[in-house]
Amino acid sequence: MTSNLVKSYFRMDKLPHIWCPGCGHGIVTRAVIKAIDELELDKDKVCIVSGIGCSSRAPGYLDFNTLHTTHGRALAFATGIKHANPDLEVIVITGDGDCSAIGGNHLIHAARRNIGITAVAFNNNIYGMTGGQYSPTTPTGDKGTTAPYGNIDKGFDICKLAQAAGASYTARGTVYHAQLLTRLIKNGILNKGFSIIDAVSVCPTYYGRKNKKGDAVKMMEWLKDHAVNVAAAAKLPEEKLAGKFLIGELYHNPQPEYTEEYKKITESLRRG
């Protein structure tokens, strides 16, 4: 049975979606609309902007102002929207390849400006749309169709990257921890500056199969077993954290927001 949440925020006539059975992206998309719903945002004022890839098909299913842009460029398009009309709530849906490879430059600069955009990175560690090539978040040693002997690149930590570049809010959730994910996205939207939520998803079709990770359920179980909440992690000795990854709110340090700073210039000129 379709939930009221889905009925309220999905373009029902655009379903079914294109995602494979077992894909985690539906869970992340639900977390996005659940966050919007709980914040009671005006649908007419919400813009969802995406780039290219599996994740980036999400906006097409959602009943907001939606923009499906070019590969990697979602944050740059979103910057234009937010700067032109700061009253709009701009949310970017992107993927690991979209935001940290081809769009890496736009990510670090959106973070540096601390512009009021919330980015949700649907991170499945692989290029799914093109059939399973390794991405900047594919763990070292794992395989992809372009890393048949194992990936020798080191992976990006999207949150650390964004924090170092100046983002004022970074968090990581997973598709197993769906309620936490919703809460993190909500807090990201509430943060006035640039927020990024690394939403760890699963791709059983390409990443999972290529790396013998089992089916979707097995992959979800892996997330459950390897994710450690940042609060719990603080109390654990280092050896207990080996091979684990942190989830929760990783960094929150409110800073002046770009469009508000620009507005100050405009207003001071008007007074002057």
Add this chain to the structure above:
Amino acid sequence: MSSTEIRLSGSGGQGLLLAGIILAEAAILDGKNAVQTQSYGPEARGGASKSEVIISEGDIYYPKVRKPNVFLALTQEAYNKYVGSTCEEGVIIADESVEITDVKCAKKYSLPILDTAKNVVGRAMVANIVALGTINEITGLVSPEALEKAVLNRVPKGTEELNRKALETGREICNIK
């Protein structure tokens, strides 16, 4: 439909671009047509640079100077590089530090432009405005009123008196000789 071509040359940073702009603006204030262009290399300072102006009663199509009627050189390097095409009926005005070669042209002036700016007006950076005063005193390209107005339009606020003095001193050095 007579037109006059002016080439102002020196080293980058001497303010000749601004001098060209001021001269062109003064011509417009006089109700004439003017076009100003520059060739600028990647180096913002130093090296030989030039700023060119065409002043005409009629329309100006080709915007670049080909045979200058008036040629200013503040450095030897600029002189050597740009003097060649000066018009046979033209005027050469050079700083006294520049050795004027045996080019064919109507009149040649060697004047202490840089020294006057530095030691009489008191600021080396106003050499461009001193040069404008000098050029206009010799050639009468534009009306003195328009030139002064154009100078004051374009120089930074608070430097009006300094620049007025530079213009005046530039005029005066022509009469010393």
Add this chain to the structure above:
Amino acid sequence: MTNRQAKLMQGNEACLEGAIAAGMRFFAGYPITPSTEIAEGASERLPLVGGKFIQMEDEIGSMAAVIGASLAGLKAMTATSGPGMSLKLENLGYASLTEIPCVIVNVQRGGPSTGLPTSPAQADIMQARWGAHGDHPAIALYPNSVSEAYSVTVTAFNLAEKYRMPVILLMDEVIGHMRERVVLPDENELQIIDRTKASVPPEEYLPYKADPDGGVPEMPAFGEGYRYHVTGLIHSENGFPTTDAEKTAILLNRLMKKIDNNLDDIIKYQEDSLDDAEIVLIAYGSTARSAKSAMDMAREQGIAVGLFRPITIWPFAEDKVKEIAGKAKKIIVPEMNLGQYRYEIERAAAGKCEVIGINRADGEIITPEDIFEKIKGVL
């Protein structure tokens, strides 16, 4: 009143003022010679008129931000030169397909690659038409004076808004950097065209619904309650992706017809002494100024030379060039490239008259003497 006085202005500065007069309230750019003065001017002027400026991290991002801002309802522009233009093309193609109005200024410099950053060239003529991948419509305009840098920029915005598409404003280093006397028109006298907002309520609105024969869809801004979808995928009139061959053909055909059905409105040119001309010069931008001087020199010697100056480079004034080729003995095409527009002119002339190029791609401007010598040579 003071606005009507003659003043000295730079080409890049006039372009910016024209844009602001046309209603431009968003500029995103990246520093590049010889267009930087436009970005510098925009950063200073836009906050004074309630507009927005942003220096983006690269040229790709600037073009993306411009499209985003246009969707949010502001008239938007970016300015660049050769290497930057190459990077703009990705999202210029996006703007063509998604029909987002915007203006892209390309102050051409010597190329290819980093080329001659401070020297003039006109070598991006074909790029302006065919640079973005895939079949797409193109409008490119080219002023030849500081005064036109103002007025043609206004036209560029009007065409962008009217036909909902990116419009390229070509300039060259000479036009961009030269200063000359201008008398700007009174802003109240300018004809300003704005995009058509939605005429139907949101529940009836389809973002790409338009007459298949070159119609232009209505465009409300994001945030105005229409909640529509925009994608760079081929889409049907509801804005959502489709791979249906018939719908694809309808969309691409409509995009091209927006231009083809409105050539008289879009194509602007200047004719000078064509009636009795045996030799016709076809030139644009700064080279057209040399051509005009050369024509005057030739006429003084009794040689019947005329000048045809396209202001609209794309779409190409094909009918007009055909007419000229049918009457003139020779066409001479001086351009600061190795013969890009000449190919198009030769195609239109179709052997009816000889087409001769004068070409330089060495960073030097073509002089009136160069053209005059060629005129005498082909007599």
